[in-house]
Structure formats: C-alpha cells, structure tokens
Amino acid sequence: MSLLHLPPPSPSRLTSLRNSFSVITLNSLRVSSQRCRFNQSRLTLTPTASLTVDSHSPTTSSGRGSTEEGDSPKVLLEVRDLTAVIAESKAQILKGVNLVIREGEIHAIMGKNGSGKSTFSKVLVGHPDYEVTGGSAIFKGENLLDMDPEERSLFGLFMSFQSPIEIPGVSNMDFLNMAYNARMRKLGRKELGPIEFYEVISRKLDVVNMKIDFLNRNVNEGFSGGERKRNEILQLAVLGADLSVLDEIDSGLDVDALQDVAKAVNGLLTPKNSVLMITHYQRLLDYIRPNYIHIMDDGRIVKTGDISIAKVLEKEGYKAISSA
Numbered sequence: 001m002s003l004l005h006l007p008p009p010s011p012s013r014l015t016s017l018r019n020s021f022s023v024i025t026l027n028s029l030r031v032s033s034q035r036c037r038f039n040q041s042r043l044t045l046t047p048t049a050s051l052t053v054d055s056h057s058p059t060t061s062s063g064r065g066s067t068e069e070g071d072s073p074k075v076l077l078e079v080r081d082l083t084a085v086i087a088e089s090k091a092q093i094l095k096g097v098n099l100v101i102r103e104g105e106i107h108a109i110m111g112k113n114g115s116g117k118s119t120f121s122k123v124l125v126g127h128p129d130y131e132v133t134g135g136s137a138i139f140k141g142e143n144l145l146d147m148d149p150e151e152r153s154l155f156g157l158f159m160s161f162q163s164p165i166e167i168p169g170v171s172n173m174d175f176l177n178m179a180y181n182a183r184m185r186k187l188g189r190k191e192l193g194p195i196e197f198y199e200v201i202s203r204k205l206d207v208v209n210m211k212i213d214f215l216n217r218n219v220n221e222g223f224s225g226g227e228r229k230r231n232e233i234l235q236l237a238v239l240g241a242d243l244s245v246l247d248e249i250d251s252g253l254d255v256d257a258l259q260d261v262a263k264a265v266n267g268l269l270t271p272k273n274s275v276l277m278i279t280h281y282q283r284l285l286d287y288i289r290p291n292y293i294h295i296m297d298d299g300r301i302v303k304t305g306d307i308s309i310a311k312v313l314e315k316e317g318y319k320a321i322s323s324a
C-alpha cells in the first residue's frame with residue numbers, strides 16, 4: 001500500500017478537531033454520541049463477597065488461558081453481583097451478574113433476546129443509559145465503576161457496539177489518529193503525527209481486509225452493516241485493548257466477512273489480553289474458540305460451561321439449557 005493512494009489529513013484539520021473535543025477517545029465518543037450525555041453518575045461501590053458463577057472449572061477449548069492448578073493467569077475482570085437499571089425508567093435489567101475473566105481467556109455470553117447481554121456490556125463501558133445500583137466490577141485491580149467511559153477506554157477496555165454509530169463530519173483517519181494518540185499518552189508512549197499514523201493504519205487495513213478509501217470516509221457514514229463491523233475491528237487493531245467486548249460482531253456479516261473478522265480478532269490475541277463476545281450463533285464460536293460460554297437469563301449468568309453448551313443450544317434451543 002502506498003502513501004500516494006490517500007493524502008493524510010491536514011494538520012489544521014486535526015488541530016480543529018482536537019479543539020472541538022478537548023478529550024476524545026473511542027469508547028467515550030461512541031458512547032456519548034449515542035446519547036449526548038457526558039455526566040455519568042459515579043458510584044463507589046464496595047466489593048461484596050458472594051456467590052459466583054466461577055468460570056474456572058470448564059476445560060479450555062481454544063488452547064488459550066489456563067486451567068491447570070497452580071498456573072492460573074491473573075484476573076483481568078472480576079464482576080460481582082452487578083445490578084443495574086435503565087437510567088430513565090429505573091427498570092432493573094441486570095439482577096446480579098457474576099463473571100471472572102482472566103488474562104488470555106476468551107469468554108462468550110449467549111442468551112435469549114432481551115436477557116440483558118448488551119446491557120451488561122454497555123454497563124461495563126459506562127454507557128449513560130444505565131445506572132449501576134449495586135455490586136462491583138474490578139478491572140486490572142481498579143474499580144471500573146469509578147471511571148468515566150473515557151478512562152475505561154484508555155485503561156484498556158474496548159467495546160465493539162452491536163450497532164456502531166455514524167459520526168458525521170469526522171473522518172475515520174482523523175478519529176483513529178486522535179483515539180490512538182490519547183491511548184499512547186495514557187501508556188506513556190510516543191504519539192504519532194498524521195503521516196506516521198498513516199503508515200501504521202495502512203498496515204492494519206490488511207488485517208481486516210478493508211480498502212484504503214474507508215480511511216477518508218466519515219466514521220461509519222454510509223457503511224454497510226458488514227463494513228461497520230470490519231471498521232470496529234480496525235479500531236480495535238489500531239488501539240489495542242486488554243479486554244475487548246464484542247457485541248454481536250457476527251451480525252450482518254457474510255461468510256467471507258465473518259472469516260475476515262474472526263481471523264483479525266484471533267490475530268490480535270496475546271497471552272495477556274482477553275475477549276468477551278456476545279453472540280447468538282455457534283458459527284462465530286467455530287472461528288473464535290471460547291474457553292467459556294455463559295448463558296444469561298433475566299439479567300443474570302445462570303450457567304457456565306464449555307463449547308458443548310453452544311452445540312446443545314444450536315440443536316435444541318434454550319429449553320434444553322434451562323432444563324440441564
């Protein structure tokens with residue numbers, strides 16, 4: 001790929017964008033663009049000792065993570081008794097979610113429509129539509145619920161939304177350059193100017209099999225469903241994350257796109273980072289092999305197991321799971 005194919009954004013364009021958003025990062029911009037509400041109510045919660053659906057008994061199926069005694073990887077995310085309501089109506093959606101994710105593990109959450117899967121993932125990233133009413137979420141040893149969405153993103157939590165939003169007037173390239181630099185600042189690493197960043201991102205495009213033209217288009221504007229999903233993974237590839245929450249990354253993808261996206265996600269895995277996927281279908285799990293599958297029902301994780309759960313589901317539906 002050559003630099004000649006696409007002019008990098010002008011420095012003045014980047015400066016004006018920086019002035020418009022004094023602080024800008026991926027999750028926070030996407031979260032706040034969805035509801036234009038920046039003031040998330042902050043809660044300081046005391047972790048409570050309680051029952052857990054401990055995810056560390058099933059066997060690994062992806063070869064990542066570890067279940068051997070004495071060789072437990074570090075806990076990355078520990079969610080205990082998490083409850084949350086819809087901010088506006090106060091309707092309770094999460095009714096005590098328990099989940100432990102260790103470094104290097106891939107987890108999948110499945111469950112009927114409306115069981116609370118997306119709500120859980122949005123609560124994790126601090127979406128303002130929801131208020132946490134109890135429980136705790138500790139990420140890399142810090143209280144996640146005490147951080148605003150932007151801090152969560154900079155701290156290494158990435159979320160790919162089920163329906164990625166458009167951001168009119170902001171090109172993919174400019175958006176990613178700013179988000180990348182914000183993350184580099186947080187990590188104490190070198191920020192990149194438009195030309196250097198262009199070289200970085202050009203290489204990442206191959207990872208998701210995206211054409212270079214997408215960099216000059218406004219974020220998700222006019223993108224097809226599949227292109228939006230690829231763009232989400234491009235963002236993940238550029239920013240990196242300790243924990244990537246992928247909400248129905250497989251929806252709207254044709255077979256080739258699904259394979260591209262899965263290959264890209266697999267290519268980003270290291271022994272240190274983890275993935276939490278939400279999906280309805282086994283086909284995604286055939287490409288990205290989870291260590292654990294959790295079933296969510298009515299705002300709680302009610303069952304945890306290995307890939308065999310997905311196989312039963314595919315054949316017999318949720319009835320078979322609840323009676324198991």
Ligand SMILES: Nc1ncnc2c1ncn2[C@@H]1O[C@H](COP(=O)(O)OP(=O)(O)OP(=O)(O)O)[C@@H](O)[C@H]1O
Binds near residue numbers: 112117129
């Ligand atoms: N912002 C909101 N306003 C009103 N209701 C909401 C909101 N967010 C979630 N809900 C409701 O909470 C319930 C759980 O929704 P959620 O999107 O978390 O379910 P889900 O398990 O992800 O479903 P699906 O599999 O269909 O994506 C649903 O009944 C939904 O209508």
